[in-house]
Amino acid sequence: MDCLREAECKLIHDCHSILINGVSKEDDEEEGAKNALKTVTMMTRQVWVPGPVIVGAGPSGLAAAACLKVKGVPSVILERSGCISSLWQLRTYDRLSLHLPKNFCELPMMPFPHHFPTYPTKEQFIDYLHAYARQFNLSPVFNETVESAEYDCTFGGFWRVKTTTRTEYLCRWLVVATGENAEAVVPGIPGMKEFNKGTVHVLPREMLGRSTFGLSMWLLKWLPVRVVDRFLLFVSRLMLGDTSLIGLHRPSIGPLELKALSGKTPVLDIGTLSKIKSGDIKVRPAIKRMMMDGVEFVDGRVEEFDAVILATGYRSNVPSWLKESELFSEKDGLPRKPFPNGWKGERGLYTVGFSKAGLLGSSKDALRIAQDIDRSWKSISLLDMIGSS
Numbered sequence: 001m002d003c004l005r006e007a008e009c010k011l012i013h014d015c016h017s018i019l020i021n022g023v024s025k026e027d028d029e030e031e032g033a034k035n036a037l038k039t040v041t042m043m044t045r046q047v048w049v050p051g052p053v054i055v056g057a058g059p060s061g062l063a064a065a066a067c068l069k070v071k072g073v074p075s076v077i078l079e080r081s082g083c084i085s086s087l088w089q090l091r092t093y094d095r096l097s098l099h100l101p102k103n104f105c106e107l108p109m110m111p112f113p114h115h116f117p118t119y120p121t122k123e124q125f126i127d128y129l130h131a132y133a134r135q136f137n138l139s140p141v142f143n144e145t146v147e148s149a150e151y152d153c154t155f156g157g158f159w160r161v162k163t164t165t166r167t168e169y170l171c172r173w174l175v176v177a178t179g180e181n182a183e184a185v186v187p188g189i190p191g192m193k194e195f196n197k198g199t200v201h202v203l204p205r206e207m208l209g210r211s212t213f214g215l216s217m218w219l220l221k222w223l224p225v226r227v228v229d230r231f232l233l234f235v236s237r238l239m240l241g242d243t244s245l246i247g248l249h250r251p252s253i254g255p256l257e258l259k260a261l262s263g264k265t266p267v268l269d270i271g272t273l274s275k276i277k278s279g280d281i282k283v284r285p286a287i288k289r290m291m292m293d294g295v296e297f298v299d300g301r302v303e304e305f306d307a308v309i310l311a312t313g314y315r316s317n318v319p320s321w322l323k324e325s326e327l328f329s330e331k332d333g334l335p336r337k338p339f340p341n342g343w344k345g346e347r348g349l350y351t352v353g354f355s356k357a358g359l360l361g362s363s364k365d366a367l368r369i370a371q372d373i374d375r376s377w378k379s380i381s382l383l384d385m386i387g388s389s
């Protein structure tokens with residue numbers, strides 16, 4: 001640990017300074033030259049980060065970094081793409097707007113501008129995220145994909161975070177912010193049977209003059225999930241009719257309970273149902289197999305198509321890189337403990353944005369994480385001061 005502590009003291013104000021195989025750039029020139037040869041052979045550079053490393057520069061990673069920053073805790077954000085919030089910037093369609101009203105989507109310490117509509121557009125949300133990063137002076141390290149993170153018990157314990165640029169970041173705290181939707185789920189075709197559960201909850205976006213989400217959150221303060229689910233399904237039936245008549249069968253458990261158990265989000269209808277009812281969109285059962293110029297469905301029907309769009313969802317990629325299985329389940333890459341208890345693991349490990357509660361959940365996680373890390377950051381700084389006096 002001594003070598004890490006020494007390095008930390010040197011680099012406390014410059015977390016991007018590089019330690020190559022334990023030799024800092026300030027070291028003796030000659031020694032550096034000798035080691036350069038070693039470095040070329042080993043091709044790994046090590047970076048000691050005095051504060052936390054945050055993996056992912058989406059809204060959750062930015063929120064965590066901002067909350068830490070205002071407490072005076074520096075962090076390094078590693079982002080695999082070349083921009084912040086790559087999901088929103090690179091992987092969403094242009095006419096997208098936030099699904100939930102803006103007051104449920106604000107990141108900590110910065111409200112949306114007043115002139116934004118109730119459901120900000122994708123463009124407005126991205127502008128807001130850029131303004132957020134500017135406001136808190138957040139500069140992620142881009143094109144830095146984390147390929148493994150493992151806890152090393154030696155020297156008092158620290159995380160080794162390796163990236164595809166052959167860099168190893170060493171840190172005491174690791175914040176996982178890679179999102180619930182990091183990788184596309186591509187079902188094996190013809191093995192579609194396995195993937196397709198064939199059921200979905202469709203709810204109107206607004207009920208009784210309020211957003212369905214807001215109303216649900218309010219009702220959950222007083223009533224158990226199952227009662228709120230029954231209410232939502234009753235009102236949906238009145239407003240949308242029986243969705244099974246147009247091929248959209250509802251799961252056997254209610255929308256909020258299903259979301260809590262599996263993370264599967266209900267679809268908020270903003271016009272698709274009327275397109276299905278008018279026949280512009282047709283609903284078919286699962287695909288049995290792809291054919292040269294079309295598809296065979298499980299009910300035996302064969303139809304021709306020019307293109308097939310897989311709208312089969314996304315999943316967490318955490319099990320592919322995080323060498324840890326206490327906090328995260330290897331099965332689905334989500335925290336084992338449900339919200340609000342899944343944000344903290346052992347040995348300085350944290351998660352933000354895996355609450356299945358959208359941006360509101362991310363904000364709550366980020367505030368808790370910053371508070372928790374700040375406490376140990378201050379106590380370590382105090383120990384350092386005592387040690388050096």
Ligand SMILES: Cc1cc2nc3c(=O)[nH]c(=O)nc-3n(C[C@H](O)[C@H](O)[C@H](O)COP(=O)(O)OP(=O)(O)OC[C@H]3O[C@@H](n4cnc5c(N)ncnc54)[C@H](O)[C@@H]3O)c2cc1C
Pocket residue numbers: 055056057058059060061078079080081084085086087088092096097098099100104105144145146147177178179180181182317321352353354357358359360362
């Ligand atoms: C279409 C859509 C609409 C949504 N609308 C709303 C809404 O209205 N309200 C709401 O509250 N929520 C909404 N959500 C849910 C959620 O809030 C968003 O998905 C949000 O982007 C989640 O932020 P995040 O930072 O947790 O994850 P992401 O935005 O997915 O960010 C994760 C980041 O981690 C990076 N990353 C992943 N793996 C690695 C790696 N190995 N190394 C380095 N970087 C990595 C990714 O490139 C990405 O930039 C919506 C989601 C979608 C898909």
